[in-house]
Amino acid sequence: MTDTLASKYQLVIQDVHKSYGEKKVLEDIDLTVRSGEFCTVVGPSGCGKSTLLRLILGQEDVSSGFIYIDGKPVGLPSTDRGIVYQRYSLFPHLSVLDNVILGQTLRIAPWSARSKRKAFVDEAMVYLERMRLAEHSHKLxxxxxGGMQQRVAIAQALIAKPKILMMDEPFGALDPETREEMQIFILELWDASRFTVFFVTHDLEEALFLGSRIFVLSQFYTDQRGNGQQIRRGAKIVADHHLPKTPLSAETKRAPHFLDLMESIRRDGFNPAHLQHVDDFNLRHPDSFRTLSPGEGDSQSDRMPQLWDKSQ
Amino acid sequence: MRKKPALWGLHASPPGLLKYVLAALPFLVVVLVYLIASDLRHDVNHADKLLPGFGQMLDSLKDLALVPDQRTGKILLLADTLASLKRLLIGVVLASVFGLFLGVNMGLLPGFRALQLSFVTFFSMIPPLAILPILFISFGVGELAKIVLIFIGVFPVIARDIYLASTQVPREQVVKALTLGATQLGVIYRVVLPQILPRLLDTVRLALGPAWLFLIASEAIAATNGLGYRIFLVRRYLAMDIILPYVLWITFIGFSMDWLLRRYMRWRYPWYERGGN
Structure with a gap:
């Protein structure tokens, strides 16, 4: 199955578990992402969204399971995945321009960097102009x-032409107004070049507004194992929606269908008192897939021997 | 609104002129107390050597700073200063370079850290002056032993501080550099190292105090020139009129180095503030 999945999708995550010691963070995550998709991952705080991002990025290792990008298992962080963090994305000792050309200079030997600099600067200025930052190129x-810093960070990541642009709460530290500006800004960029984005946020409105597809990650659900406190459950993807891209405007955020969807996701993903059963998750997105292990889901697999290990 | 007090309390904000007066005050008090004490002693014994007056000190200093020595034909203050500075600078620069490389590699490479950290920590606890005899026995009484003493005294502190600074570089930056195409060595030497350089200068500023201590100790024990040598030489004649100006001169050199380093840092690394990112 993996072969066909890998050829069809840019990002494939299969049966991924992550735990820190006794604490399960992610439990059996399956997802696939098509090239050019803007997928957002949203969930309550502590659900492991950023952990999932770090696993894809290669910053941390999975406890078990597989992650493929373009059919190849992911390794340590490399140029096929770009990253924009909430903080520390920029190098404080370099000017805006040097931050943006850093990717190109780091790829060649230090002694040849000087002669190539002109070409790098020209290319970087094109990006900085798109980011409306050209006149700030020599500042630190x-x-x-904050908003300008994140625009530089986006330019810095995009110029390295990653297969997937990962973003970890990139607008989380910005004031609401700048945040909305940046949301529209990133959507314009994405509309123009359709790169693949994997965008993690705790802000449901932001996730719905930006994404062409939204994953809801949540630890608030139930399954065949019952409801007791003693059951340690890691977060799963509890909903997976296709989001129609309407003409770009912040007005979208007040449209009725937008508010309805927000309401339903808030109930399914963010409410600790509302525990949805794994069999009832809304995973109707055409690219959605899931393999459940025994004890988790539908009663059929329950009859399988308890020691059954699907990684074998 | 209530006016802020000029001098007293948590909210004091001394005006410009007062700040300078306050800064000068302790110096003036010390000088004044010295002059009074010196005067009192000279009243009793006009040949007192213990607390020479300023005139006496200036005369002796003139001999040392302007008149070539009869035996060697050199100006002693200049010769001493150059000899001492040479030892100090070679020792401190070597310690900085080694400390920088050791520290940054320990900070970023877990394997290297496992290999080196406990050793460097242990090594840094050896009191350098306690092994001074060993140095003189193994490296002789020439320049080498003195430079090695300064190196041994200063280098572990620099290495440990640079190590701490490197571990404080956010993990995000390392990952980010890798996603931009940096090699592992590139991360260490082209991304982290340039950010650590101002911290190195900061550490060197702090390490200059101990460096002078080791320099003077080694010159006091075995040397034929140098500022520390001169002070310990003339001690035999109770020549406070030479010792005191020499101490002030050393202090002045140390202060100037510190000031120059600070200036240089501010000019070269405007993005750097201690502890900030």
Whole structure:
């Protein structure tokens, strides 16, 4: 199955578990992402969204399971995955321009960097102009506002032409107004070049507004194992929706269908008192797939021997 | 609104001129107390050597700073200063370079850290002056032993501080550099190291104090020139009129180095603030 999945999708995550010691964080995550999709991952705090991102990025290892990008298992962080963090994305000792050309200079030997610099700068200025930052190119990151810093970080990541742009709460530290500006800004960029985005946020409205597809990750669900406190459950994907991209406007956030979807996701993913059964998850997205292990889901697999280990 | 007090309390904000007056005050008090004490002693014994007056000190300093020595034909203050500075600078620069490389590699490479950290920590606890005899026995009484003493005294502190600074570089930056195409060595030497350099200068500023201590100790024991040598030489004649100006001169050199380093840092690394990111 993996072969066909890998050829069809840019990102495939299969049976991924992650735990820190006794604490299960992620439990049996399955998902696939098509090239050019803007997928957002949303969930209550502590559900492991950022952990999932770090697993894909290669910053941490999975406890078990597989992650493929373009059919190849992911390794340590490399140029096929770009990253924009909430903080520390920029190098404080380099000017805006040097931050943006850093990717190109790091790829060649230090002694040849000088002669190539002109070409790098030209390319970087094109990106900085798109980010509306050209006149700030010689400033230090600390001299820029939060929104501008994140625009530099996006330019820095995009110029390295990653297969997937990963973003971990990139607008989380910005004030609401700048945040909305940045949301529209990233959507414009994405509309123009349709790169694949994997965007993690705790802000449901942001996730719905930005995504062409939304994953809801949550630890609030139930399954065949019952409901007792003693059952340690890691977060799963409890909903997976296709989001129609309407004309770009912040007005979208007040449309009735937008609010309805927000309400339903809030109930299914964010309410600790509302425990949905694994069999009832809304995974009707055409690219959605899931393999359940015994004890988790439908009663059929329950009859399988308890020691059955699907990784074998 | 209530006016802020000029001098007293948590909210004091001394105006510009007052700040300078306050800064000068302790110096003036010390000088004044010294002059009074010196005067009192000279009243009793006008040949007192213990607390020479300023005139006496200036005369002796003139001999040392302007008149070539009869035996060697050199100006002693200049010769001593150059000899001492040479030892100090070679020792401190070597310690900085080694400390920087050791520290940054320990900070970023877990394998290297496992190999080196306990050893460096242990090594740094050896009191350098306690092994001074060993150094003199093994490296002779020439320049080498003195430089090695400064190196041994200063280098573990620098290595440990740089190690701490490297571990404080956010993990995100390392990952980010890798996603931009950096090699592992590139991360260490082209991303982290340039950020650590101002911290190195900061550490060197702090380490200069101990470096002078080791320099003077080694010159006091076995040397034929140098600022520390001169002080311990003339001690035999109770020549406070030479010792005191020499101490002030050393202090002045140390202060200037510190000031120059600070200036350089501010000019070269405007993005750097101690502890900030």
């Amino acid at each position: 990151p600390s001299e820029l506002s």
